[in-house]
Amino acid sequence: MQTIGLIFNGVWSHYAMATAPKYRAIYKLIYIYDLDVAAIEGLEALVIPFQSNQAELVARKSVIYNFLSQGKKVFVEGDSTADWLDAQWEDRPVNNYWWVDNPDNPPVSETNYDHPVYRGLTPRQACWHTHGVYTRIPDYADIVQSTPEGEVISWETNRYGGTLFATTLDPIVEHGVQQISHLDHYVDRLTEWLSGIKPAPGKMTIEKDLYGEGALV
Amino acid sequence: MLNALIISNNIVGLTDYYVSNDLVTYTIAHVSGHFNPDLTPYDVLVVPNGSDHIAMLRIKDKVRAFLDEGKAVICSDGWFTSWVPGNQWVMDNTKRTMDTRYFLKTDAYKLLADVDIDELIYSHGMTGWWACGYIDAAPGADVVVEDTWQRPIVVLDEVSTAGILFLTASGPLADVTHAGEKEVALVKLYRNFMRMLVSRNELISR
Numbered sequence: 001m002q003t004i005g006l007i008f009n010g011v012w013s014h015y016a017m018a019t020a021p022k023y024r025a026i027y028k029l030i031y032i033y034d035l036d037v038a039a040i041e042g043l044e045a046l047v048i049p050f051q052s053n054q055a056e057l058v059a060r061k062s063v064i065y066n067f068l069s070q071g072k073k074v075f076v077e078g079d080s081t082a083d084w085l086d087a088q089w090e091d092r093p094v095n096n097y098w099w100v101d102n103p104d105n106p107p108v109s110e111t112n113y114d115h116p117v118y119r120g121l122t123p124r125q126a127c128w129h130t131h132g133v134y135t136r137i138p139d140y141a142d143i144v145q146s147t148p149e150g151e152v153i154s155w156e157t158n159r160y161g162g163t164l165f166a167t168t169l170d171p172i173v174e175h176g177v178q179q180i181s182h183l184d185h186y187v188d189r190l191t192e193w194l195s196g197i198k199p200a201p202g203k204m205t206i207e208k209d210l211y212g213e214g215a216l217v
Numbered sequence: 218m219l220n221a222l223i224i225s226n227n228i229v230g231l232t233d234y235y236v237s238n239d240l241v242t243y244t245i246a247h248v249s250g251h252f253n254p255d256l257t258p259y260d261v262l263v264v265p266n267g268s269d270h271i272a273m274l275r276i277k278d279k280v281r282a283f284l285d286e287g288k289a290v291i292c293s294d295g296w297f298t299s300w301v302p303g304n305q306w307v308m309d310n311t312k313r314t315m316d317t318r319y320f321l322k323t324d325a326y327k328l329l330a331d332v333d334i335d336e337l338i339y340s341h342g343m344t345g346w347w348a349c350g351y352i353d354a355a356p357g358a359d360v361v362v363e364d365t366w367q368r369p370i371v372v373l374d375e376v377s378t379a380g381i382l383f384l385t386a387s388g389p390l391a392d393v394t395h396a397g398e399k400e401v402a403l404v405k406l407y408r409n410f411m412r413m414l415v416s417r418n419e420l421i422s423r
Contacts, residue, residue, distance in 0.1 A: 097341040212298070
């Protein structure tokens with residue numbers, strides 16, 4: 001049963017992840033322009049991935065917060081704007097190769113491994129790279145991951161009724177891209193936390209027939 | 218001078234990578250819920266990495282008509298919907314990125330002139346960083362670059378329409394040097410295609 005709504009704006013990596021056999025029964029693709037109360041009725045969680053259309057999210061802010069007020073979960077990855085999230089995201093250079101060039105200095109130095117998404121993950125599975133930082137987060141939000149400089153990478157708050165989790169990691173996009181081979185660990189933990197459903201073990205696969213005329217759109 | 222229309226999905230940073238210069242004048246078309254841009258003033262349509270392929274599918278017929286007027290489309294993204302005439306991008310993760318290499322195949326227009334293909338293969342010694350999946354290329358189209366498994370990665374198609382399609386298997390291209398970035402391989406490849414278009418348009422107008 002599809003219980004996680006993945007808000008997407010026609011970007012291929014979102015599509016590749018959500019339509020993979022491993023995740024297809026759990027994630028429902030919702031085109032950003034179709035996001036309204038009816039489209040997400042009955043879902044347990046929303047995922048707002050990196051490379052989202054921030055202006056369109058602002059226009060639908062009330063739908064997202066109404067969903068949260070019902071005690072549900074929203075996961076935000078990558079960048080965001082303060083126009084819909086009570087936090088300040090700032091861009092920073094992306095370091096894809098810290099583990100090659102400087103493996104003793106990862107972009108994230110502190111992680112709360114007691115958080116259900118991170119429980120059982122190794123440091124490499126918990127951070128591959130980051131897309132910017134949060135320089136301000138909501139009052140009383142919990143910091144889940146931070147940099148050696150003390151800047152916030154991941155945070156969580158329950159102040160809106162449900163649970164809002166934001167991170168500058170990009171697990172959904174990168175799992176769709178499939179250039180990082182260990183992301184099944186993070187995304188499977190995330191999926192189980194959001195939906196209560198544990199994806200089938202093993203590596204994500206792709207179905208060729210869902211590209212082109214057979215696309216699920 | 219070319220007039221290019223860039224399809225923007227309003228994602229962070231995109232428009233910083235395309236700055237008008239002495240070769241190309243850029244106009245941005247922001248995708249919306251009722252996306253229906255006027256393509257007629259332009260020579261080339263640029264569909265960059267991170268584009269909305271639902272929106273592109275909805276203007277599929279308009280893109281086809283644009284090409285049939287002899288104009289050009291660049292798509293350097295993974296078009297999972299069927300809006301590109303004759304060619305289909307397909308995501309695939311059955312091959313190991315550590316085994317990925319690229320090879321020049323058919324390059325009638327010298328699009329890889331001065332392009333160090335190793336820059337597309339390696340980044341910090343790692344391979345498989347540039348493209349994703351492969352292209353099911355139209356019969357008769359030029360496969361400019363193929364990968365280790367002879368799968369099309371860069372395609373130039375002058376046979377599917379009266380125009381010209383320049384496609385990568387989601388390998389980013391950009392015009393970033395005018396935004397202060399280095400002229401790396403993906404910039405040179407992009408600019409070589411743009412220069413080819415200028416020469417082609419000059420020939421047509423004579």
